Amino acid sequence: MTTRRHAAGLLTIALxxxxxxxxxxxxxxDDPTPxxxxxxxxxxxxxxxxxxxxxxTLQDRSAELLDxxxxxxxIATTKARSGSTFRxxxxxxxxxxxxxxxxxxxxxxxxGPSSNTNDANVRFxxxxxxxxTGGKEYSVVSFDKxxxxxxxxxxPLLPLKSGAEGPPQSALYPPLPAGTSTVTLKSPWFSSxxxxxxxxxxxxx
Amino acid sequence: xxxxxxxxxxxxxxxxxxxxxxxxxAPLPTVEGVxxxxxxxxxxxxxxxxxxxxVHGVRRVEGATVLYYSLGLRPEDQSGGNAFFNSYGNGxxxxxxxxxxxxxxCTAAAIDVSTSLAYSALRVDAAxxxxxxxxxxxxxxxxxxxxxxxxxxxxxxxxxxxxxxxVLVGSALVxxxxxxxxxxxxxxxxxxxxxxxxxxxxDTTRLSDVVRAKGAVFDLRSQVxxxxxxxxxxxxxxxxxxxxxxxVLFATDKATLTSRARGVIAEAAxxxxxxxxxxxxxxxxxxxxxxxxxYNLDLSKRRAAAVARALEPRLPGGISIRSVxxxxxxxxxxxxxxxxxxxxxxxxxxxxx
Numbered sequence: 133m134t135t136r137r138h139a140a141g142l143l144t145i146a147l148x149x150x151x152x153x154x155x156x157x158x159x160x161x162d163d164p165t166p167x168x169x170x171x172x173x174x175x176x177x178x179x180x181x182x183x184x185x186x187x188x189t190l191q192d193r194s195a196e197l198l199d200x201x202x203x204x205x206x207i208a209t210t211k212a213r214s215g216s217t218f219r220x221x222x223x224x225x226x227x228x229x230x231x232x233x234x235x236x237x238x239x240x241x242x243x244g245p246s247s248n249t250n251d252a253n254v255r256f257x258x259x260x261x262x263x264x265t266g267g268k269e270y271s272v273v274s275f276d277k278x279x280x281x282x283x284x285x286x287x288p289l290l291p292l293k294s295g296a297e298g299p300p301q302s303a304l305y306p307p308l309p310a311g312t313s314t315v316t317l318k319s320p321w322f323s324s325x326x327x328x329x330x331x332x333x334x335x336x337x
Numbered sequence: 338x339x340x341x342x343x344x345x346x347x348x349x350x351x352x353x354x355x356x357x358x359x360x361x362x363a364p365l366p367t368v369e370g371v372x373x374x375x376x377x378x379x380x381x382x383x384x385x386x387x388x389x390x391x392v393h394g395v396r397r398v399e400g401a402t403v404l405y406y407s408l409g410l411r412p413e414d415q416s417g418g419n420a421f422f423n424s425y426g427n428g429x430x431x432x433x434x435x436x437x438x439x440x441x442x443c444t445a446a447a448i449d450v451s452t453s454l455a456y457s458a459l460r461v462d463a464a465x466x467x468x469x470x471x472x473x474x475x476x477x478x479x480x481x482x483x484x485x486x487x488x489x490x491x492x493x494x495x496x497x498x499x500x501x502x503x504v505l506v507g508s509a510l511v512x513x514x515x516x517x518x519x520x521x522x523x524x525x526x527x528x529x530x531x532x533x534x535x536x537x538x539x540d541t542t543r544l545s546d547v548v549r550a551k552g553a554v555f556d557l558r559s560q561v562x563x564x565x566x567x568x569x570x571x572x573x574x575x576x577x578x579x580x581x582x583x584x585v586l587f588a589t590d591k592a593t594l595t596s597r598a599r600g601v602i603a604e605a606a607x608x609x610x611x612x613x614x615x616x617x618x619x620x621x622x623x624x625x626x627x628x629x630x631x632y633n634l635d636l637s638k639r640r641a642a643a644v645a646r647a648l649e650p651r652l653p654g655g656i657s658i659r660s661v662x663x664x665x666x667x668x669x670x671x672x673x674x675x676x677x678x679x680x681x682x683x684x685x686x687x688x689x690x
Contacts, residue, residue: 188370190523193533194485198409200366201376201389229362231513234450234503238377254431258670258677269562273450274669275433276556282669283431285448285455285557287508290427291382299380299387299427302510304503306450306559306572320676331361332512333375 204238204300210317210325212244217251220244221292223322226300228263229332230312235263235270235305236332237317243292251321257284261319263305265312273304371533372521375504375511378411381425386414388425390507391532393487395447395495395516400544402456402492404445405521406506407532408475409485418479422486423472426508433457433505435466435552442475443467445490446555447502447516453557453572455505456493460553461546467491468543474529486529489537491544493553558669566604571685577612579605579686583640586684592639594647602644605686606651615655616689620645622662623669623685625678630664638662644684 204226212218218241227238241247251259260272274282286303308315312329365373375392387410394405408422426441433446433455443466446457458467465472469490477484495502495516504511525535560571560580569580586598594602609618622637622644638661645660652658671677 188533190370190534192484192531193368193371194409194483194531196368197366197371197373197391197407197485197532198389198483199412200368201378201391201411202363203411204378227362229512231503233501234448234512236503236510236512256671256674256677258674258680264564267564269564271560271562273557273559275455276558278436278552281671282558285432285505285510287427288431299382300378300509302377302508304448304450304510306561328360333362333365334513 204240208317208325208327210322212247212322213320216321217248218244218292218321219246220294221247221322223325224297225317225325225327228315228327228329230308230310230329231332232307232310234273235308235329236302237261237263237305237327238300238302240297240300241292242297243294245294247292247294249288249290249292252288254284254286254288255281257282259320260284260286260303261317261321263308263315264318265308265315269318270305270308270315273306368533374514377507377509377511379408379425379507379509380427382427383424384420386417386420387411388414388420388422388507389485390425390509390511391485392504392506392511392514393532393536394521395492395502395504395514396520397495397497397516397518398520398539398541400494401459401541402447402495402516403489403520403539404447404492404504404506405487405489405536406445406504407485407487408507409532410477410482412483415482417482420477420482422475422477422507426506432508433555435460435549440465440472441507442469442472442488442490444508445469445492445504445506447492447495447504447514448510448557449495449499449502450557450559451572452499452575453559454575455555455557456495456502457553457555459491459493459544459547460549461543462548463546468540468547470529470537474527476529485532487532487537488529489539491539491541493550563604567601568604568608570608576690577688579608579688581605581644581684581686582679583682583684584679586644587640590636592636592643594643598644598647602647603651606648609656609686609688610653612688614688617657617659618689619687620648620658620660621685621687622660622664623667623681623683624665625681626665626668626672627678630666634662634664634666636662637664640684644686648686 208225212221221244222242225239257274263270273285277283377390378387391407396403434444446455448455470488521536523535556574558573562569567585571578620641622641624633641660645658668681670680
């Protein structure tokens with residue numbers, strides 16, 4: 133008999149272990165080549181497609197980058213299903229963007245008093261929301277996880293605190309047809325909800 | 338040749354009638370001398386502050402692809418103590434990485450849904466099992482919380498014919514990033530420089546230490562189900578498949594086609610024809626994990642053969658059919674739930690690549 137492993141508990145443990153491991157040292161480049169000059173631009177070495185641009189002064193441009201980042205604007209919200217381990221939680225959706233290659237869903241979950249994330253194990257891709265439009269259901273993209281079955285191309289949902297909004301989650305889907313303006317999200321996690329679709333931003337666009 | 342995917346997408350678009358115009362998401366910031374190719378906000382499990390993740394480049398070099406990204410706290414979160422970005426991302430151990438690779442920098446990939454492949458961080462046998470920015474450098478000290486630091490990681494080579502990918506890093510996904518050639522310049526002498534002060538040096542000499550390079554390329558599967566026609570179009574391992582729901586095709590434990598099966602198989606034939614397929618297609622039977630291995634293997638073979646027999650006369654000349662059974666050996670979903678078992682009970686038609 134073939135079964136897939138249940139590992140919600142292991143997920144939590146291993147995530148914690150992973151974070152600890154991520155805080156240890158590193159064996160990155162030992163001998164970076166210092167060659168910064170007084171001025172320069174983002175360009176590619178030896179590249180036919182180098183992005184030659186006017187040479188700006190090299191200076192910390194963090195503020196321009198961070199101040200210009202778009203924030204999270206709520207586009208839809210719905211409540212968790214009582215039969216889900218999320219019961220009592222609220223799902224808030226911030227982005228549903230399509231490109232010709234994929235569709236990206238971004239959401240956050242505010243936990244309820246007895247909510248937990250067991251239903252959101254990435255190993256159970258079939259439990260992830262589906263995008264419903266035009267008589268079709270678009271399922272989350274999954275990946276073949278090294279002899280551990282197909283898992284959702286999404287990040288596990290951690291942490292989940294009562295009354296507090298958790299970190300942004302994202303999941304990748306097949307491309308919606310161009311011009312799609314709204315889809316219905318269906319999921320065993322929450323009550324179905326209509327969500328507007330926008331086109332993904334592009335660099336320089 | 339028109340692909341099945343293109344045909345299905347076009348059909349889906351037509352089925353919507355005159356589509357309403359979708360708005361475009363907020364534009365990316367323009368920063369002088371700094372390519373900004375995509376952004377996302379990310380959190381973590383220990384710090385309530387959100388960080389801005391920015392993708393600056395997906396660049397081909399000999400034997401690898403370099404992903405350049407930066408991390409910095411959003412303005413409203415620039416208070417408190419040091420921000421250690423290596424701890425950001427909730428789920429870095431679980432998505433598109435090899436054998437327990439950990440941390441933000443090692444869980445990264447260039448994703449091409451259209452070919453169903455993802456090019457993840459190359460693996461090395463070391464304490465930090467990938468080649469990239471030292472994780473301790475990915476931080477903003479308390480006195481510089483407005484600093485966005487640039488990191489990099491070496492991914493598996495993205496093929497030359499792929500021009501745009503989606504990117505995974507820091508547990509976040511960023512769409513529509515162009516793939517370009519060569520390293521970014523000028524190079525800084527900082528391991529993780531502030532954005533705008535030059536780009537980190539990329540150590541490609543360590544490519545000789547890479548192990549299990551093929552394992553860095555992950556197979557993806559995506560599916561779109563036509564609810565009324567009971568036919569699911571899937572892409573997997575770079576190929577196109579049509580999944581037929583066996584609950585419509587067969588009664589429980591039977592391999593005789595039901596009266597409803599005719600319409601489903603006719604629709605499958607229409608899609609195969611529309612895709613312009615030629616050569617050999619494979620019809621594969623799959624079961625859930627109920628019953629014994631041997632029983633399921635036999636049932637899957639008989640069901641595949643039944644579908645192949647019904648499909649053959651509906652296809653244009655030049656297409657041959659091979660039928661095989663896999664039993665319960667290739668589940669696509671969780672066999673412990675009814676929904677998962679239903680997905681595993683399927684007959685898959687694999688089209689020629």
